[in-house]
Amino acid sequence: MLTYIDKIRQIAEGFLKEGTVDMVIGFRRGTLPLMNEPCLIKRPEDVKKLVWDSNCGINLANYLTNRKEKIGIVAKGCDSRNIVNHIIENKIKREQLFIIGVPCKGMIDRHAIEALFPSEIEEVVEDESRIVVTGGGVEQIWSKAEVLQENCTICIHRNPVVYDELVADLVVEQKDVDRYEDIRRIEGISPEEKRDYFNDLLSSCIRCYACRNACPLCYCPTCFVDASRPQWVGKSQDPTDIETFHFLRAFHCAGRCTDCGACERACPMGIKVRVLTKKLEKDCLELFDWETGMDVEKRAPLRTYSPDDPDDMIR
Amino acid sequence: MKCVKIDKKLFAGGIERLQTSYRLFGPVKDNNFHDFQALHVGETPDPTMLNTRLSPKSIVYPQSELMFEYSLDDSKKDSHILKEIVADNSPRVVIGIRPCDAKAFLLVQHNFDTLEYKDPYWVRAYEATTFVGLACNTPCSTCFCTTAGSGPFHEAGSDVLLVDTGDYYVAKIITPKGENLFKLAGWEEEAGSDNAAGEIENLKQAAEARITTRVNTDKLREKRTTDLFDASFWEEFAFSCINCGTCTYVCPTCWCFDIQDEVSKTAGVRMRNWDSCMYPLFTYHGSGHNPRDNKTKRLRQRFMHKLKYYVDKYEKGIQCVGCGRCIRFCPVNIDIRKLCEAMNNFEPAQKSI
Ligand code: SF4
Ligand code: SF4
Ligand code: SF4
Numbered sequence: 279m280l281t282y283i284d285k286i287r288q289i290a291e292g293f294l295k296e297g298t299v300d301m302v303i304g305f306r307r308g309t310l311p312l313m314n315e316p317c318l319i320k321r322p323e324d325v326k327k328l329v330w331d332s333n334c335g336i337n338l339a340n341y342l343t344n345r346k347e348k349i350g351i352v353a354k355g356c357d358s359r360n361i362v363n364h365i366i367e368n369k370i371k372r373e374q375l376f377i378i379g380v381p382c383k384g385m386i387d388r389h390a391i392e393a394l395f396p397s398e399i400e401e402v403v404e405d406e407s408r409i410v411v412t413g414g415g416v417e418q419i420w421s422k423a424e425v426l427q428e429n430c431t432i433c434i435h436r437n438p439v440v441y442d443e444l445v446a447d448l449v450v451e452q453k454d455v456d457r458y459e460d461i462r463r464i465e466g467i468s469p470e471e472k473r474d475y476f477n478d479l480l481s482s483c484i485r486c487y488a489c490r491n492a493c494p495l496c497y498c499p500t501c502f503v504d505a506s507r508p509q510w511v512g513k514s515q516d517p518t519d520i521e522t523f524h525f526l527r528a529f530h531c532a533g534r535c536t537d538c539g540a541c542e543r544a545c546p547m548g549i550k551v552r553v554l555t556k557k558l559e560k561d562c563l564e565l566f567d568w569e570t571g572m573d574v575e576k577r578a579p580l581r582t583y584s585p586d587d588p589d590d591m592i593r
Numbered sequence: 594m595k596c597v598k599i600d601k602k603l604f605a606g607g608i609e610r611l612q613t614s615y616r617l618f619g620p621v622k623d624n625n626f627h628d629f630q631a632l633h634v635g636e637t638p639d640p641t642m643l644n645t646r647l648s649p650k651s652i653v654y655p656q657s658e659l660m661f662e663y664s665l666d667d668s669k670k671d672s673h674i675l676k677e678i679v680a681d682n683s684p685r686v687v688i689g690i691r692p693c694d695a696k697a698f699l700l701v702q703h704n705f706d707t708l709e710y711k712d713p714y715w716v717r718a719y720e721a722t723t724f725v726g727l728a729c730n731t732p733c734s735t736c737f738c739t740t741a742g743s744g745p746f747h748e749a750g751s752d753v754l755l756v757d758t759g760d761y762y763v764a765k766i767i768t769p770k771g772e773n774l775f776k777l778a779g780w781e782e783e784a785g786s787d788n789a790a791g792e793i794e795n796l797k798q799a800a801e802a803r804i805t806t807r808v809n810t811d812k813l814r815e816k817r818t819t820d821l822f823d824a825s826f827w828e829e830f831a832f833s834c835i836n837c838g839t840c841t842y843v844c845p846t847c848w849c850f851d852i853q854d855e856v857s858k859t860a861g862v863r864m865r866n867w868d869s870c871m872y873p874l875f876t877y878h879g880s881g882h883n884p885r886d887n888k889t890k891r892l893r894q895r896f897m898h899k900l901k902y903y904v905d906k907y908e909k910g911i912q913c914v915g916c917g918r919c920i921r922f923c924p925v926n927i928d929i930r931k932l933c934e935a936m937n938n939f940e941p942a943q944k945s946i
Contacts, residue, residue: 305685308926315835315926336925340835364732394623398643398733414731482624484647484656486869488837504874513853513866514657544924546646546839547622 279383283330285445286352289378293350299376302350303341304328311402312388314338332404335385335427337540339494342370349375354382358438359571360494361533381449384430389548391425398512429435429539432457439572458560463580482547485522489551490527492544495534528554533562533578536570597775598784599762605637607778614777616685618646618652634831638689643733648694648845651685653718657866666859670911686723686774693914696743698846703907723770726751730796732804737930738808741915745800749937756793763789808933810911813904820941821901830886830932831889838869838884840919846912871895896932
């Protein structure tokens with residue numbers, strides 16, 4: 279995956295020089311280990327700032343919403359599916375986009391490494407299969423597969439679904455993945471246990487909304503938790519209000535979420551918010567045979583009427 | 594200044610004795626991160642922490658705080674009258690607070706406790722608190738405290754500063770509050786002050802030498818506010834920002850709040866909750882107009898406030914102690930050190946580029 283960068287730069291430079299695009303959205307090197315920063319490149323001579331490695335977990339589709347320019351965008355599998363969703367929801371037009379597709383091998387879970395490493399992380403070097411972490415005089419080596427973000431370990435669409443250029447050959451998709459082991463477990467517990475589970479899950483939430491704001495789906499001009507005329511949700515640390523935010527947000531993402539993991543990656547408190555959106559993803563798959571962002575021609579199940587709807591209430 | 598030596602074996606015993614006179618708060622590890630929590634009997638602050646994820650500001654200034662209660666039941670004599678809710682302001686001690694975070698309370702004090710205005714909630718809680726600082730022998734790579742008006746052995750804001758010398762803590766007693774606390778803990782073995790001072794000085798120099806990043810703030814004061822405000826760099830810095838509340842909520846020196854009424858049937862409370870200048874609602878007017886209607890303006894506000902308005906208004910340096918939390922926890926790697934550099938170096942001529 280490290281070899282992708284030359285190709286990304288080359289394509290981006292070409293696009294900018296030819297005037298195919300006004301700008302390219304990609305990643306630049308961050309100031310901390312395990313962090314790259316989303317960036318906007320406008321001049322061909324700046325494409326050298328672009329980087330690609332296993333720390334590009336932020337979903338770049340989030341930066342497209344309602345933009346009017348012609349845009350080149352670097353997209354791994356999940357970003358590309360969110361781009362499709364954006365196109366379906368009229369947040370961007372396909373014609374505006376020149377998608378630089380990146381066959382992905384998974385992103386590193388920076389929270390997990392920080393937790394596993396005994397000292398402060400000073401440097402992280404990766405090659406194709408391993409990462410070497412150093413800090414405080416300690417060195418530790420992991421195979422990448424061991425430290426991927428959880429959503430990447432169960433990802434079945436690593437290749438971009440739409441693209442104009444590819445930076446490398448497509449990767450082999452993961453097969454026989456059980457995506458919903460955790461969800462089935464939660465489905466199986468009693469209502470009381472569920473209540474305790476959710477209370478515990480969200481107990482450390484500080485309502486910073488990083489999960490929501492990192493999410494490409496959360497583009498509402500005014501989120502329901504921010505609405506003040508009328509105000510729907512209290513703003514304190516009251517657990518009921520915090521849970522209302524999370525549950526409703528998850529429902530708003532039903533049939534739209536690609537499980538890109540940007541929400542969990544963004545959360546400063548390490549809260550596993552994906553279990554909420556994954557439950558709805560599972561329902562959409564089981565009820566409507568629906569996977570998000572696979573086809574620009576198809577409308578999402580909750581925006582479609584069908585006489586075959588499994589629910590009597592709709593029919 | 595008096596220095597006291599505490600054998601680490603006797604530390605837990607002293608903490609235990611303090612439980613009868615104070616509510617204790619200290620860094621505890623939970624789910625891979627350290628945060629300040631109430632220490633229960635038998636618990637001691639975890640000495641392995643570098644710094645806590647959230648700053649300890651909430652011990653004095655909770656994220657949600659009740660201010661008044663009222664009744665809307667007209668059959669009651671006191672309906673529609675705001676009655677103050679006074680929190681538990683019994684003495685409390687924060688043990689193991691890092692010098693940057695202790696200093697941060699002094700920066701916040703310029704806002705909450707002035708000659709003109711006193712915020713009674715903050716002032717009462719602050720006055721009830723004794724701060725036992727713990728000097729940093731191993732600062733993090735994101736710490737830039739030494740150029741942000743603080744430092745790994747900085748004393749301002751702490752009532753006592755503990756220095757870890759291996760088998761012992763050497764404690765510098767800074768205020769009468771600190772002295773009183775040490776008496777109650779039974780930590781009274783005086784450290785030979787020459788020796789202790791030398792030992793502390795050596796550790797201090799070693800710690801300061803480990804701080805590798807710095808910010809330059811010397812030119813911020815002389816810049817014209819409007820030049821900085823109109824600077825060309827904001828757009829670029831703001832591109833990746835997602836306008837979450839992370840940076841403001843983890844920051845020990847961010848103090849903004851929002852006041853809300855919540856009514857259930859006829860019982861109402863007025864409370865305040867932390868707010869963030871990164872949120873659109875922060876400046877949303879009753880008219881529907883929002884003067885900071887995009888993320889670039891909101892990001893600019895955060896950094897202009899910390900690095901320019903505060904500097905000009907109080908003449909006490911920047912509104913930042915260099916703890917590095919916003920750098921570590923920002924989901925997209927916005928780095929205040931880069932912003933500070935850009936602001937400090939800004940020349941209006943750059944406008945034309
Ligand atoms: S990012 Fe984490 S702490 Fe912030 S609102 Fe979301 S779940 Fe809560
Ligand atoms: S600077 Fe970072 S932490 Fe602060 S609002 Fe922007 S994205 Fe969130
Ligand atoms: S602005 Fe950032 S570095 Fe400065 S005190 Fe706040 S969190 Fe710490």
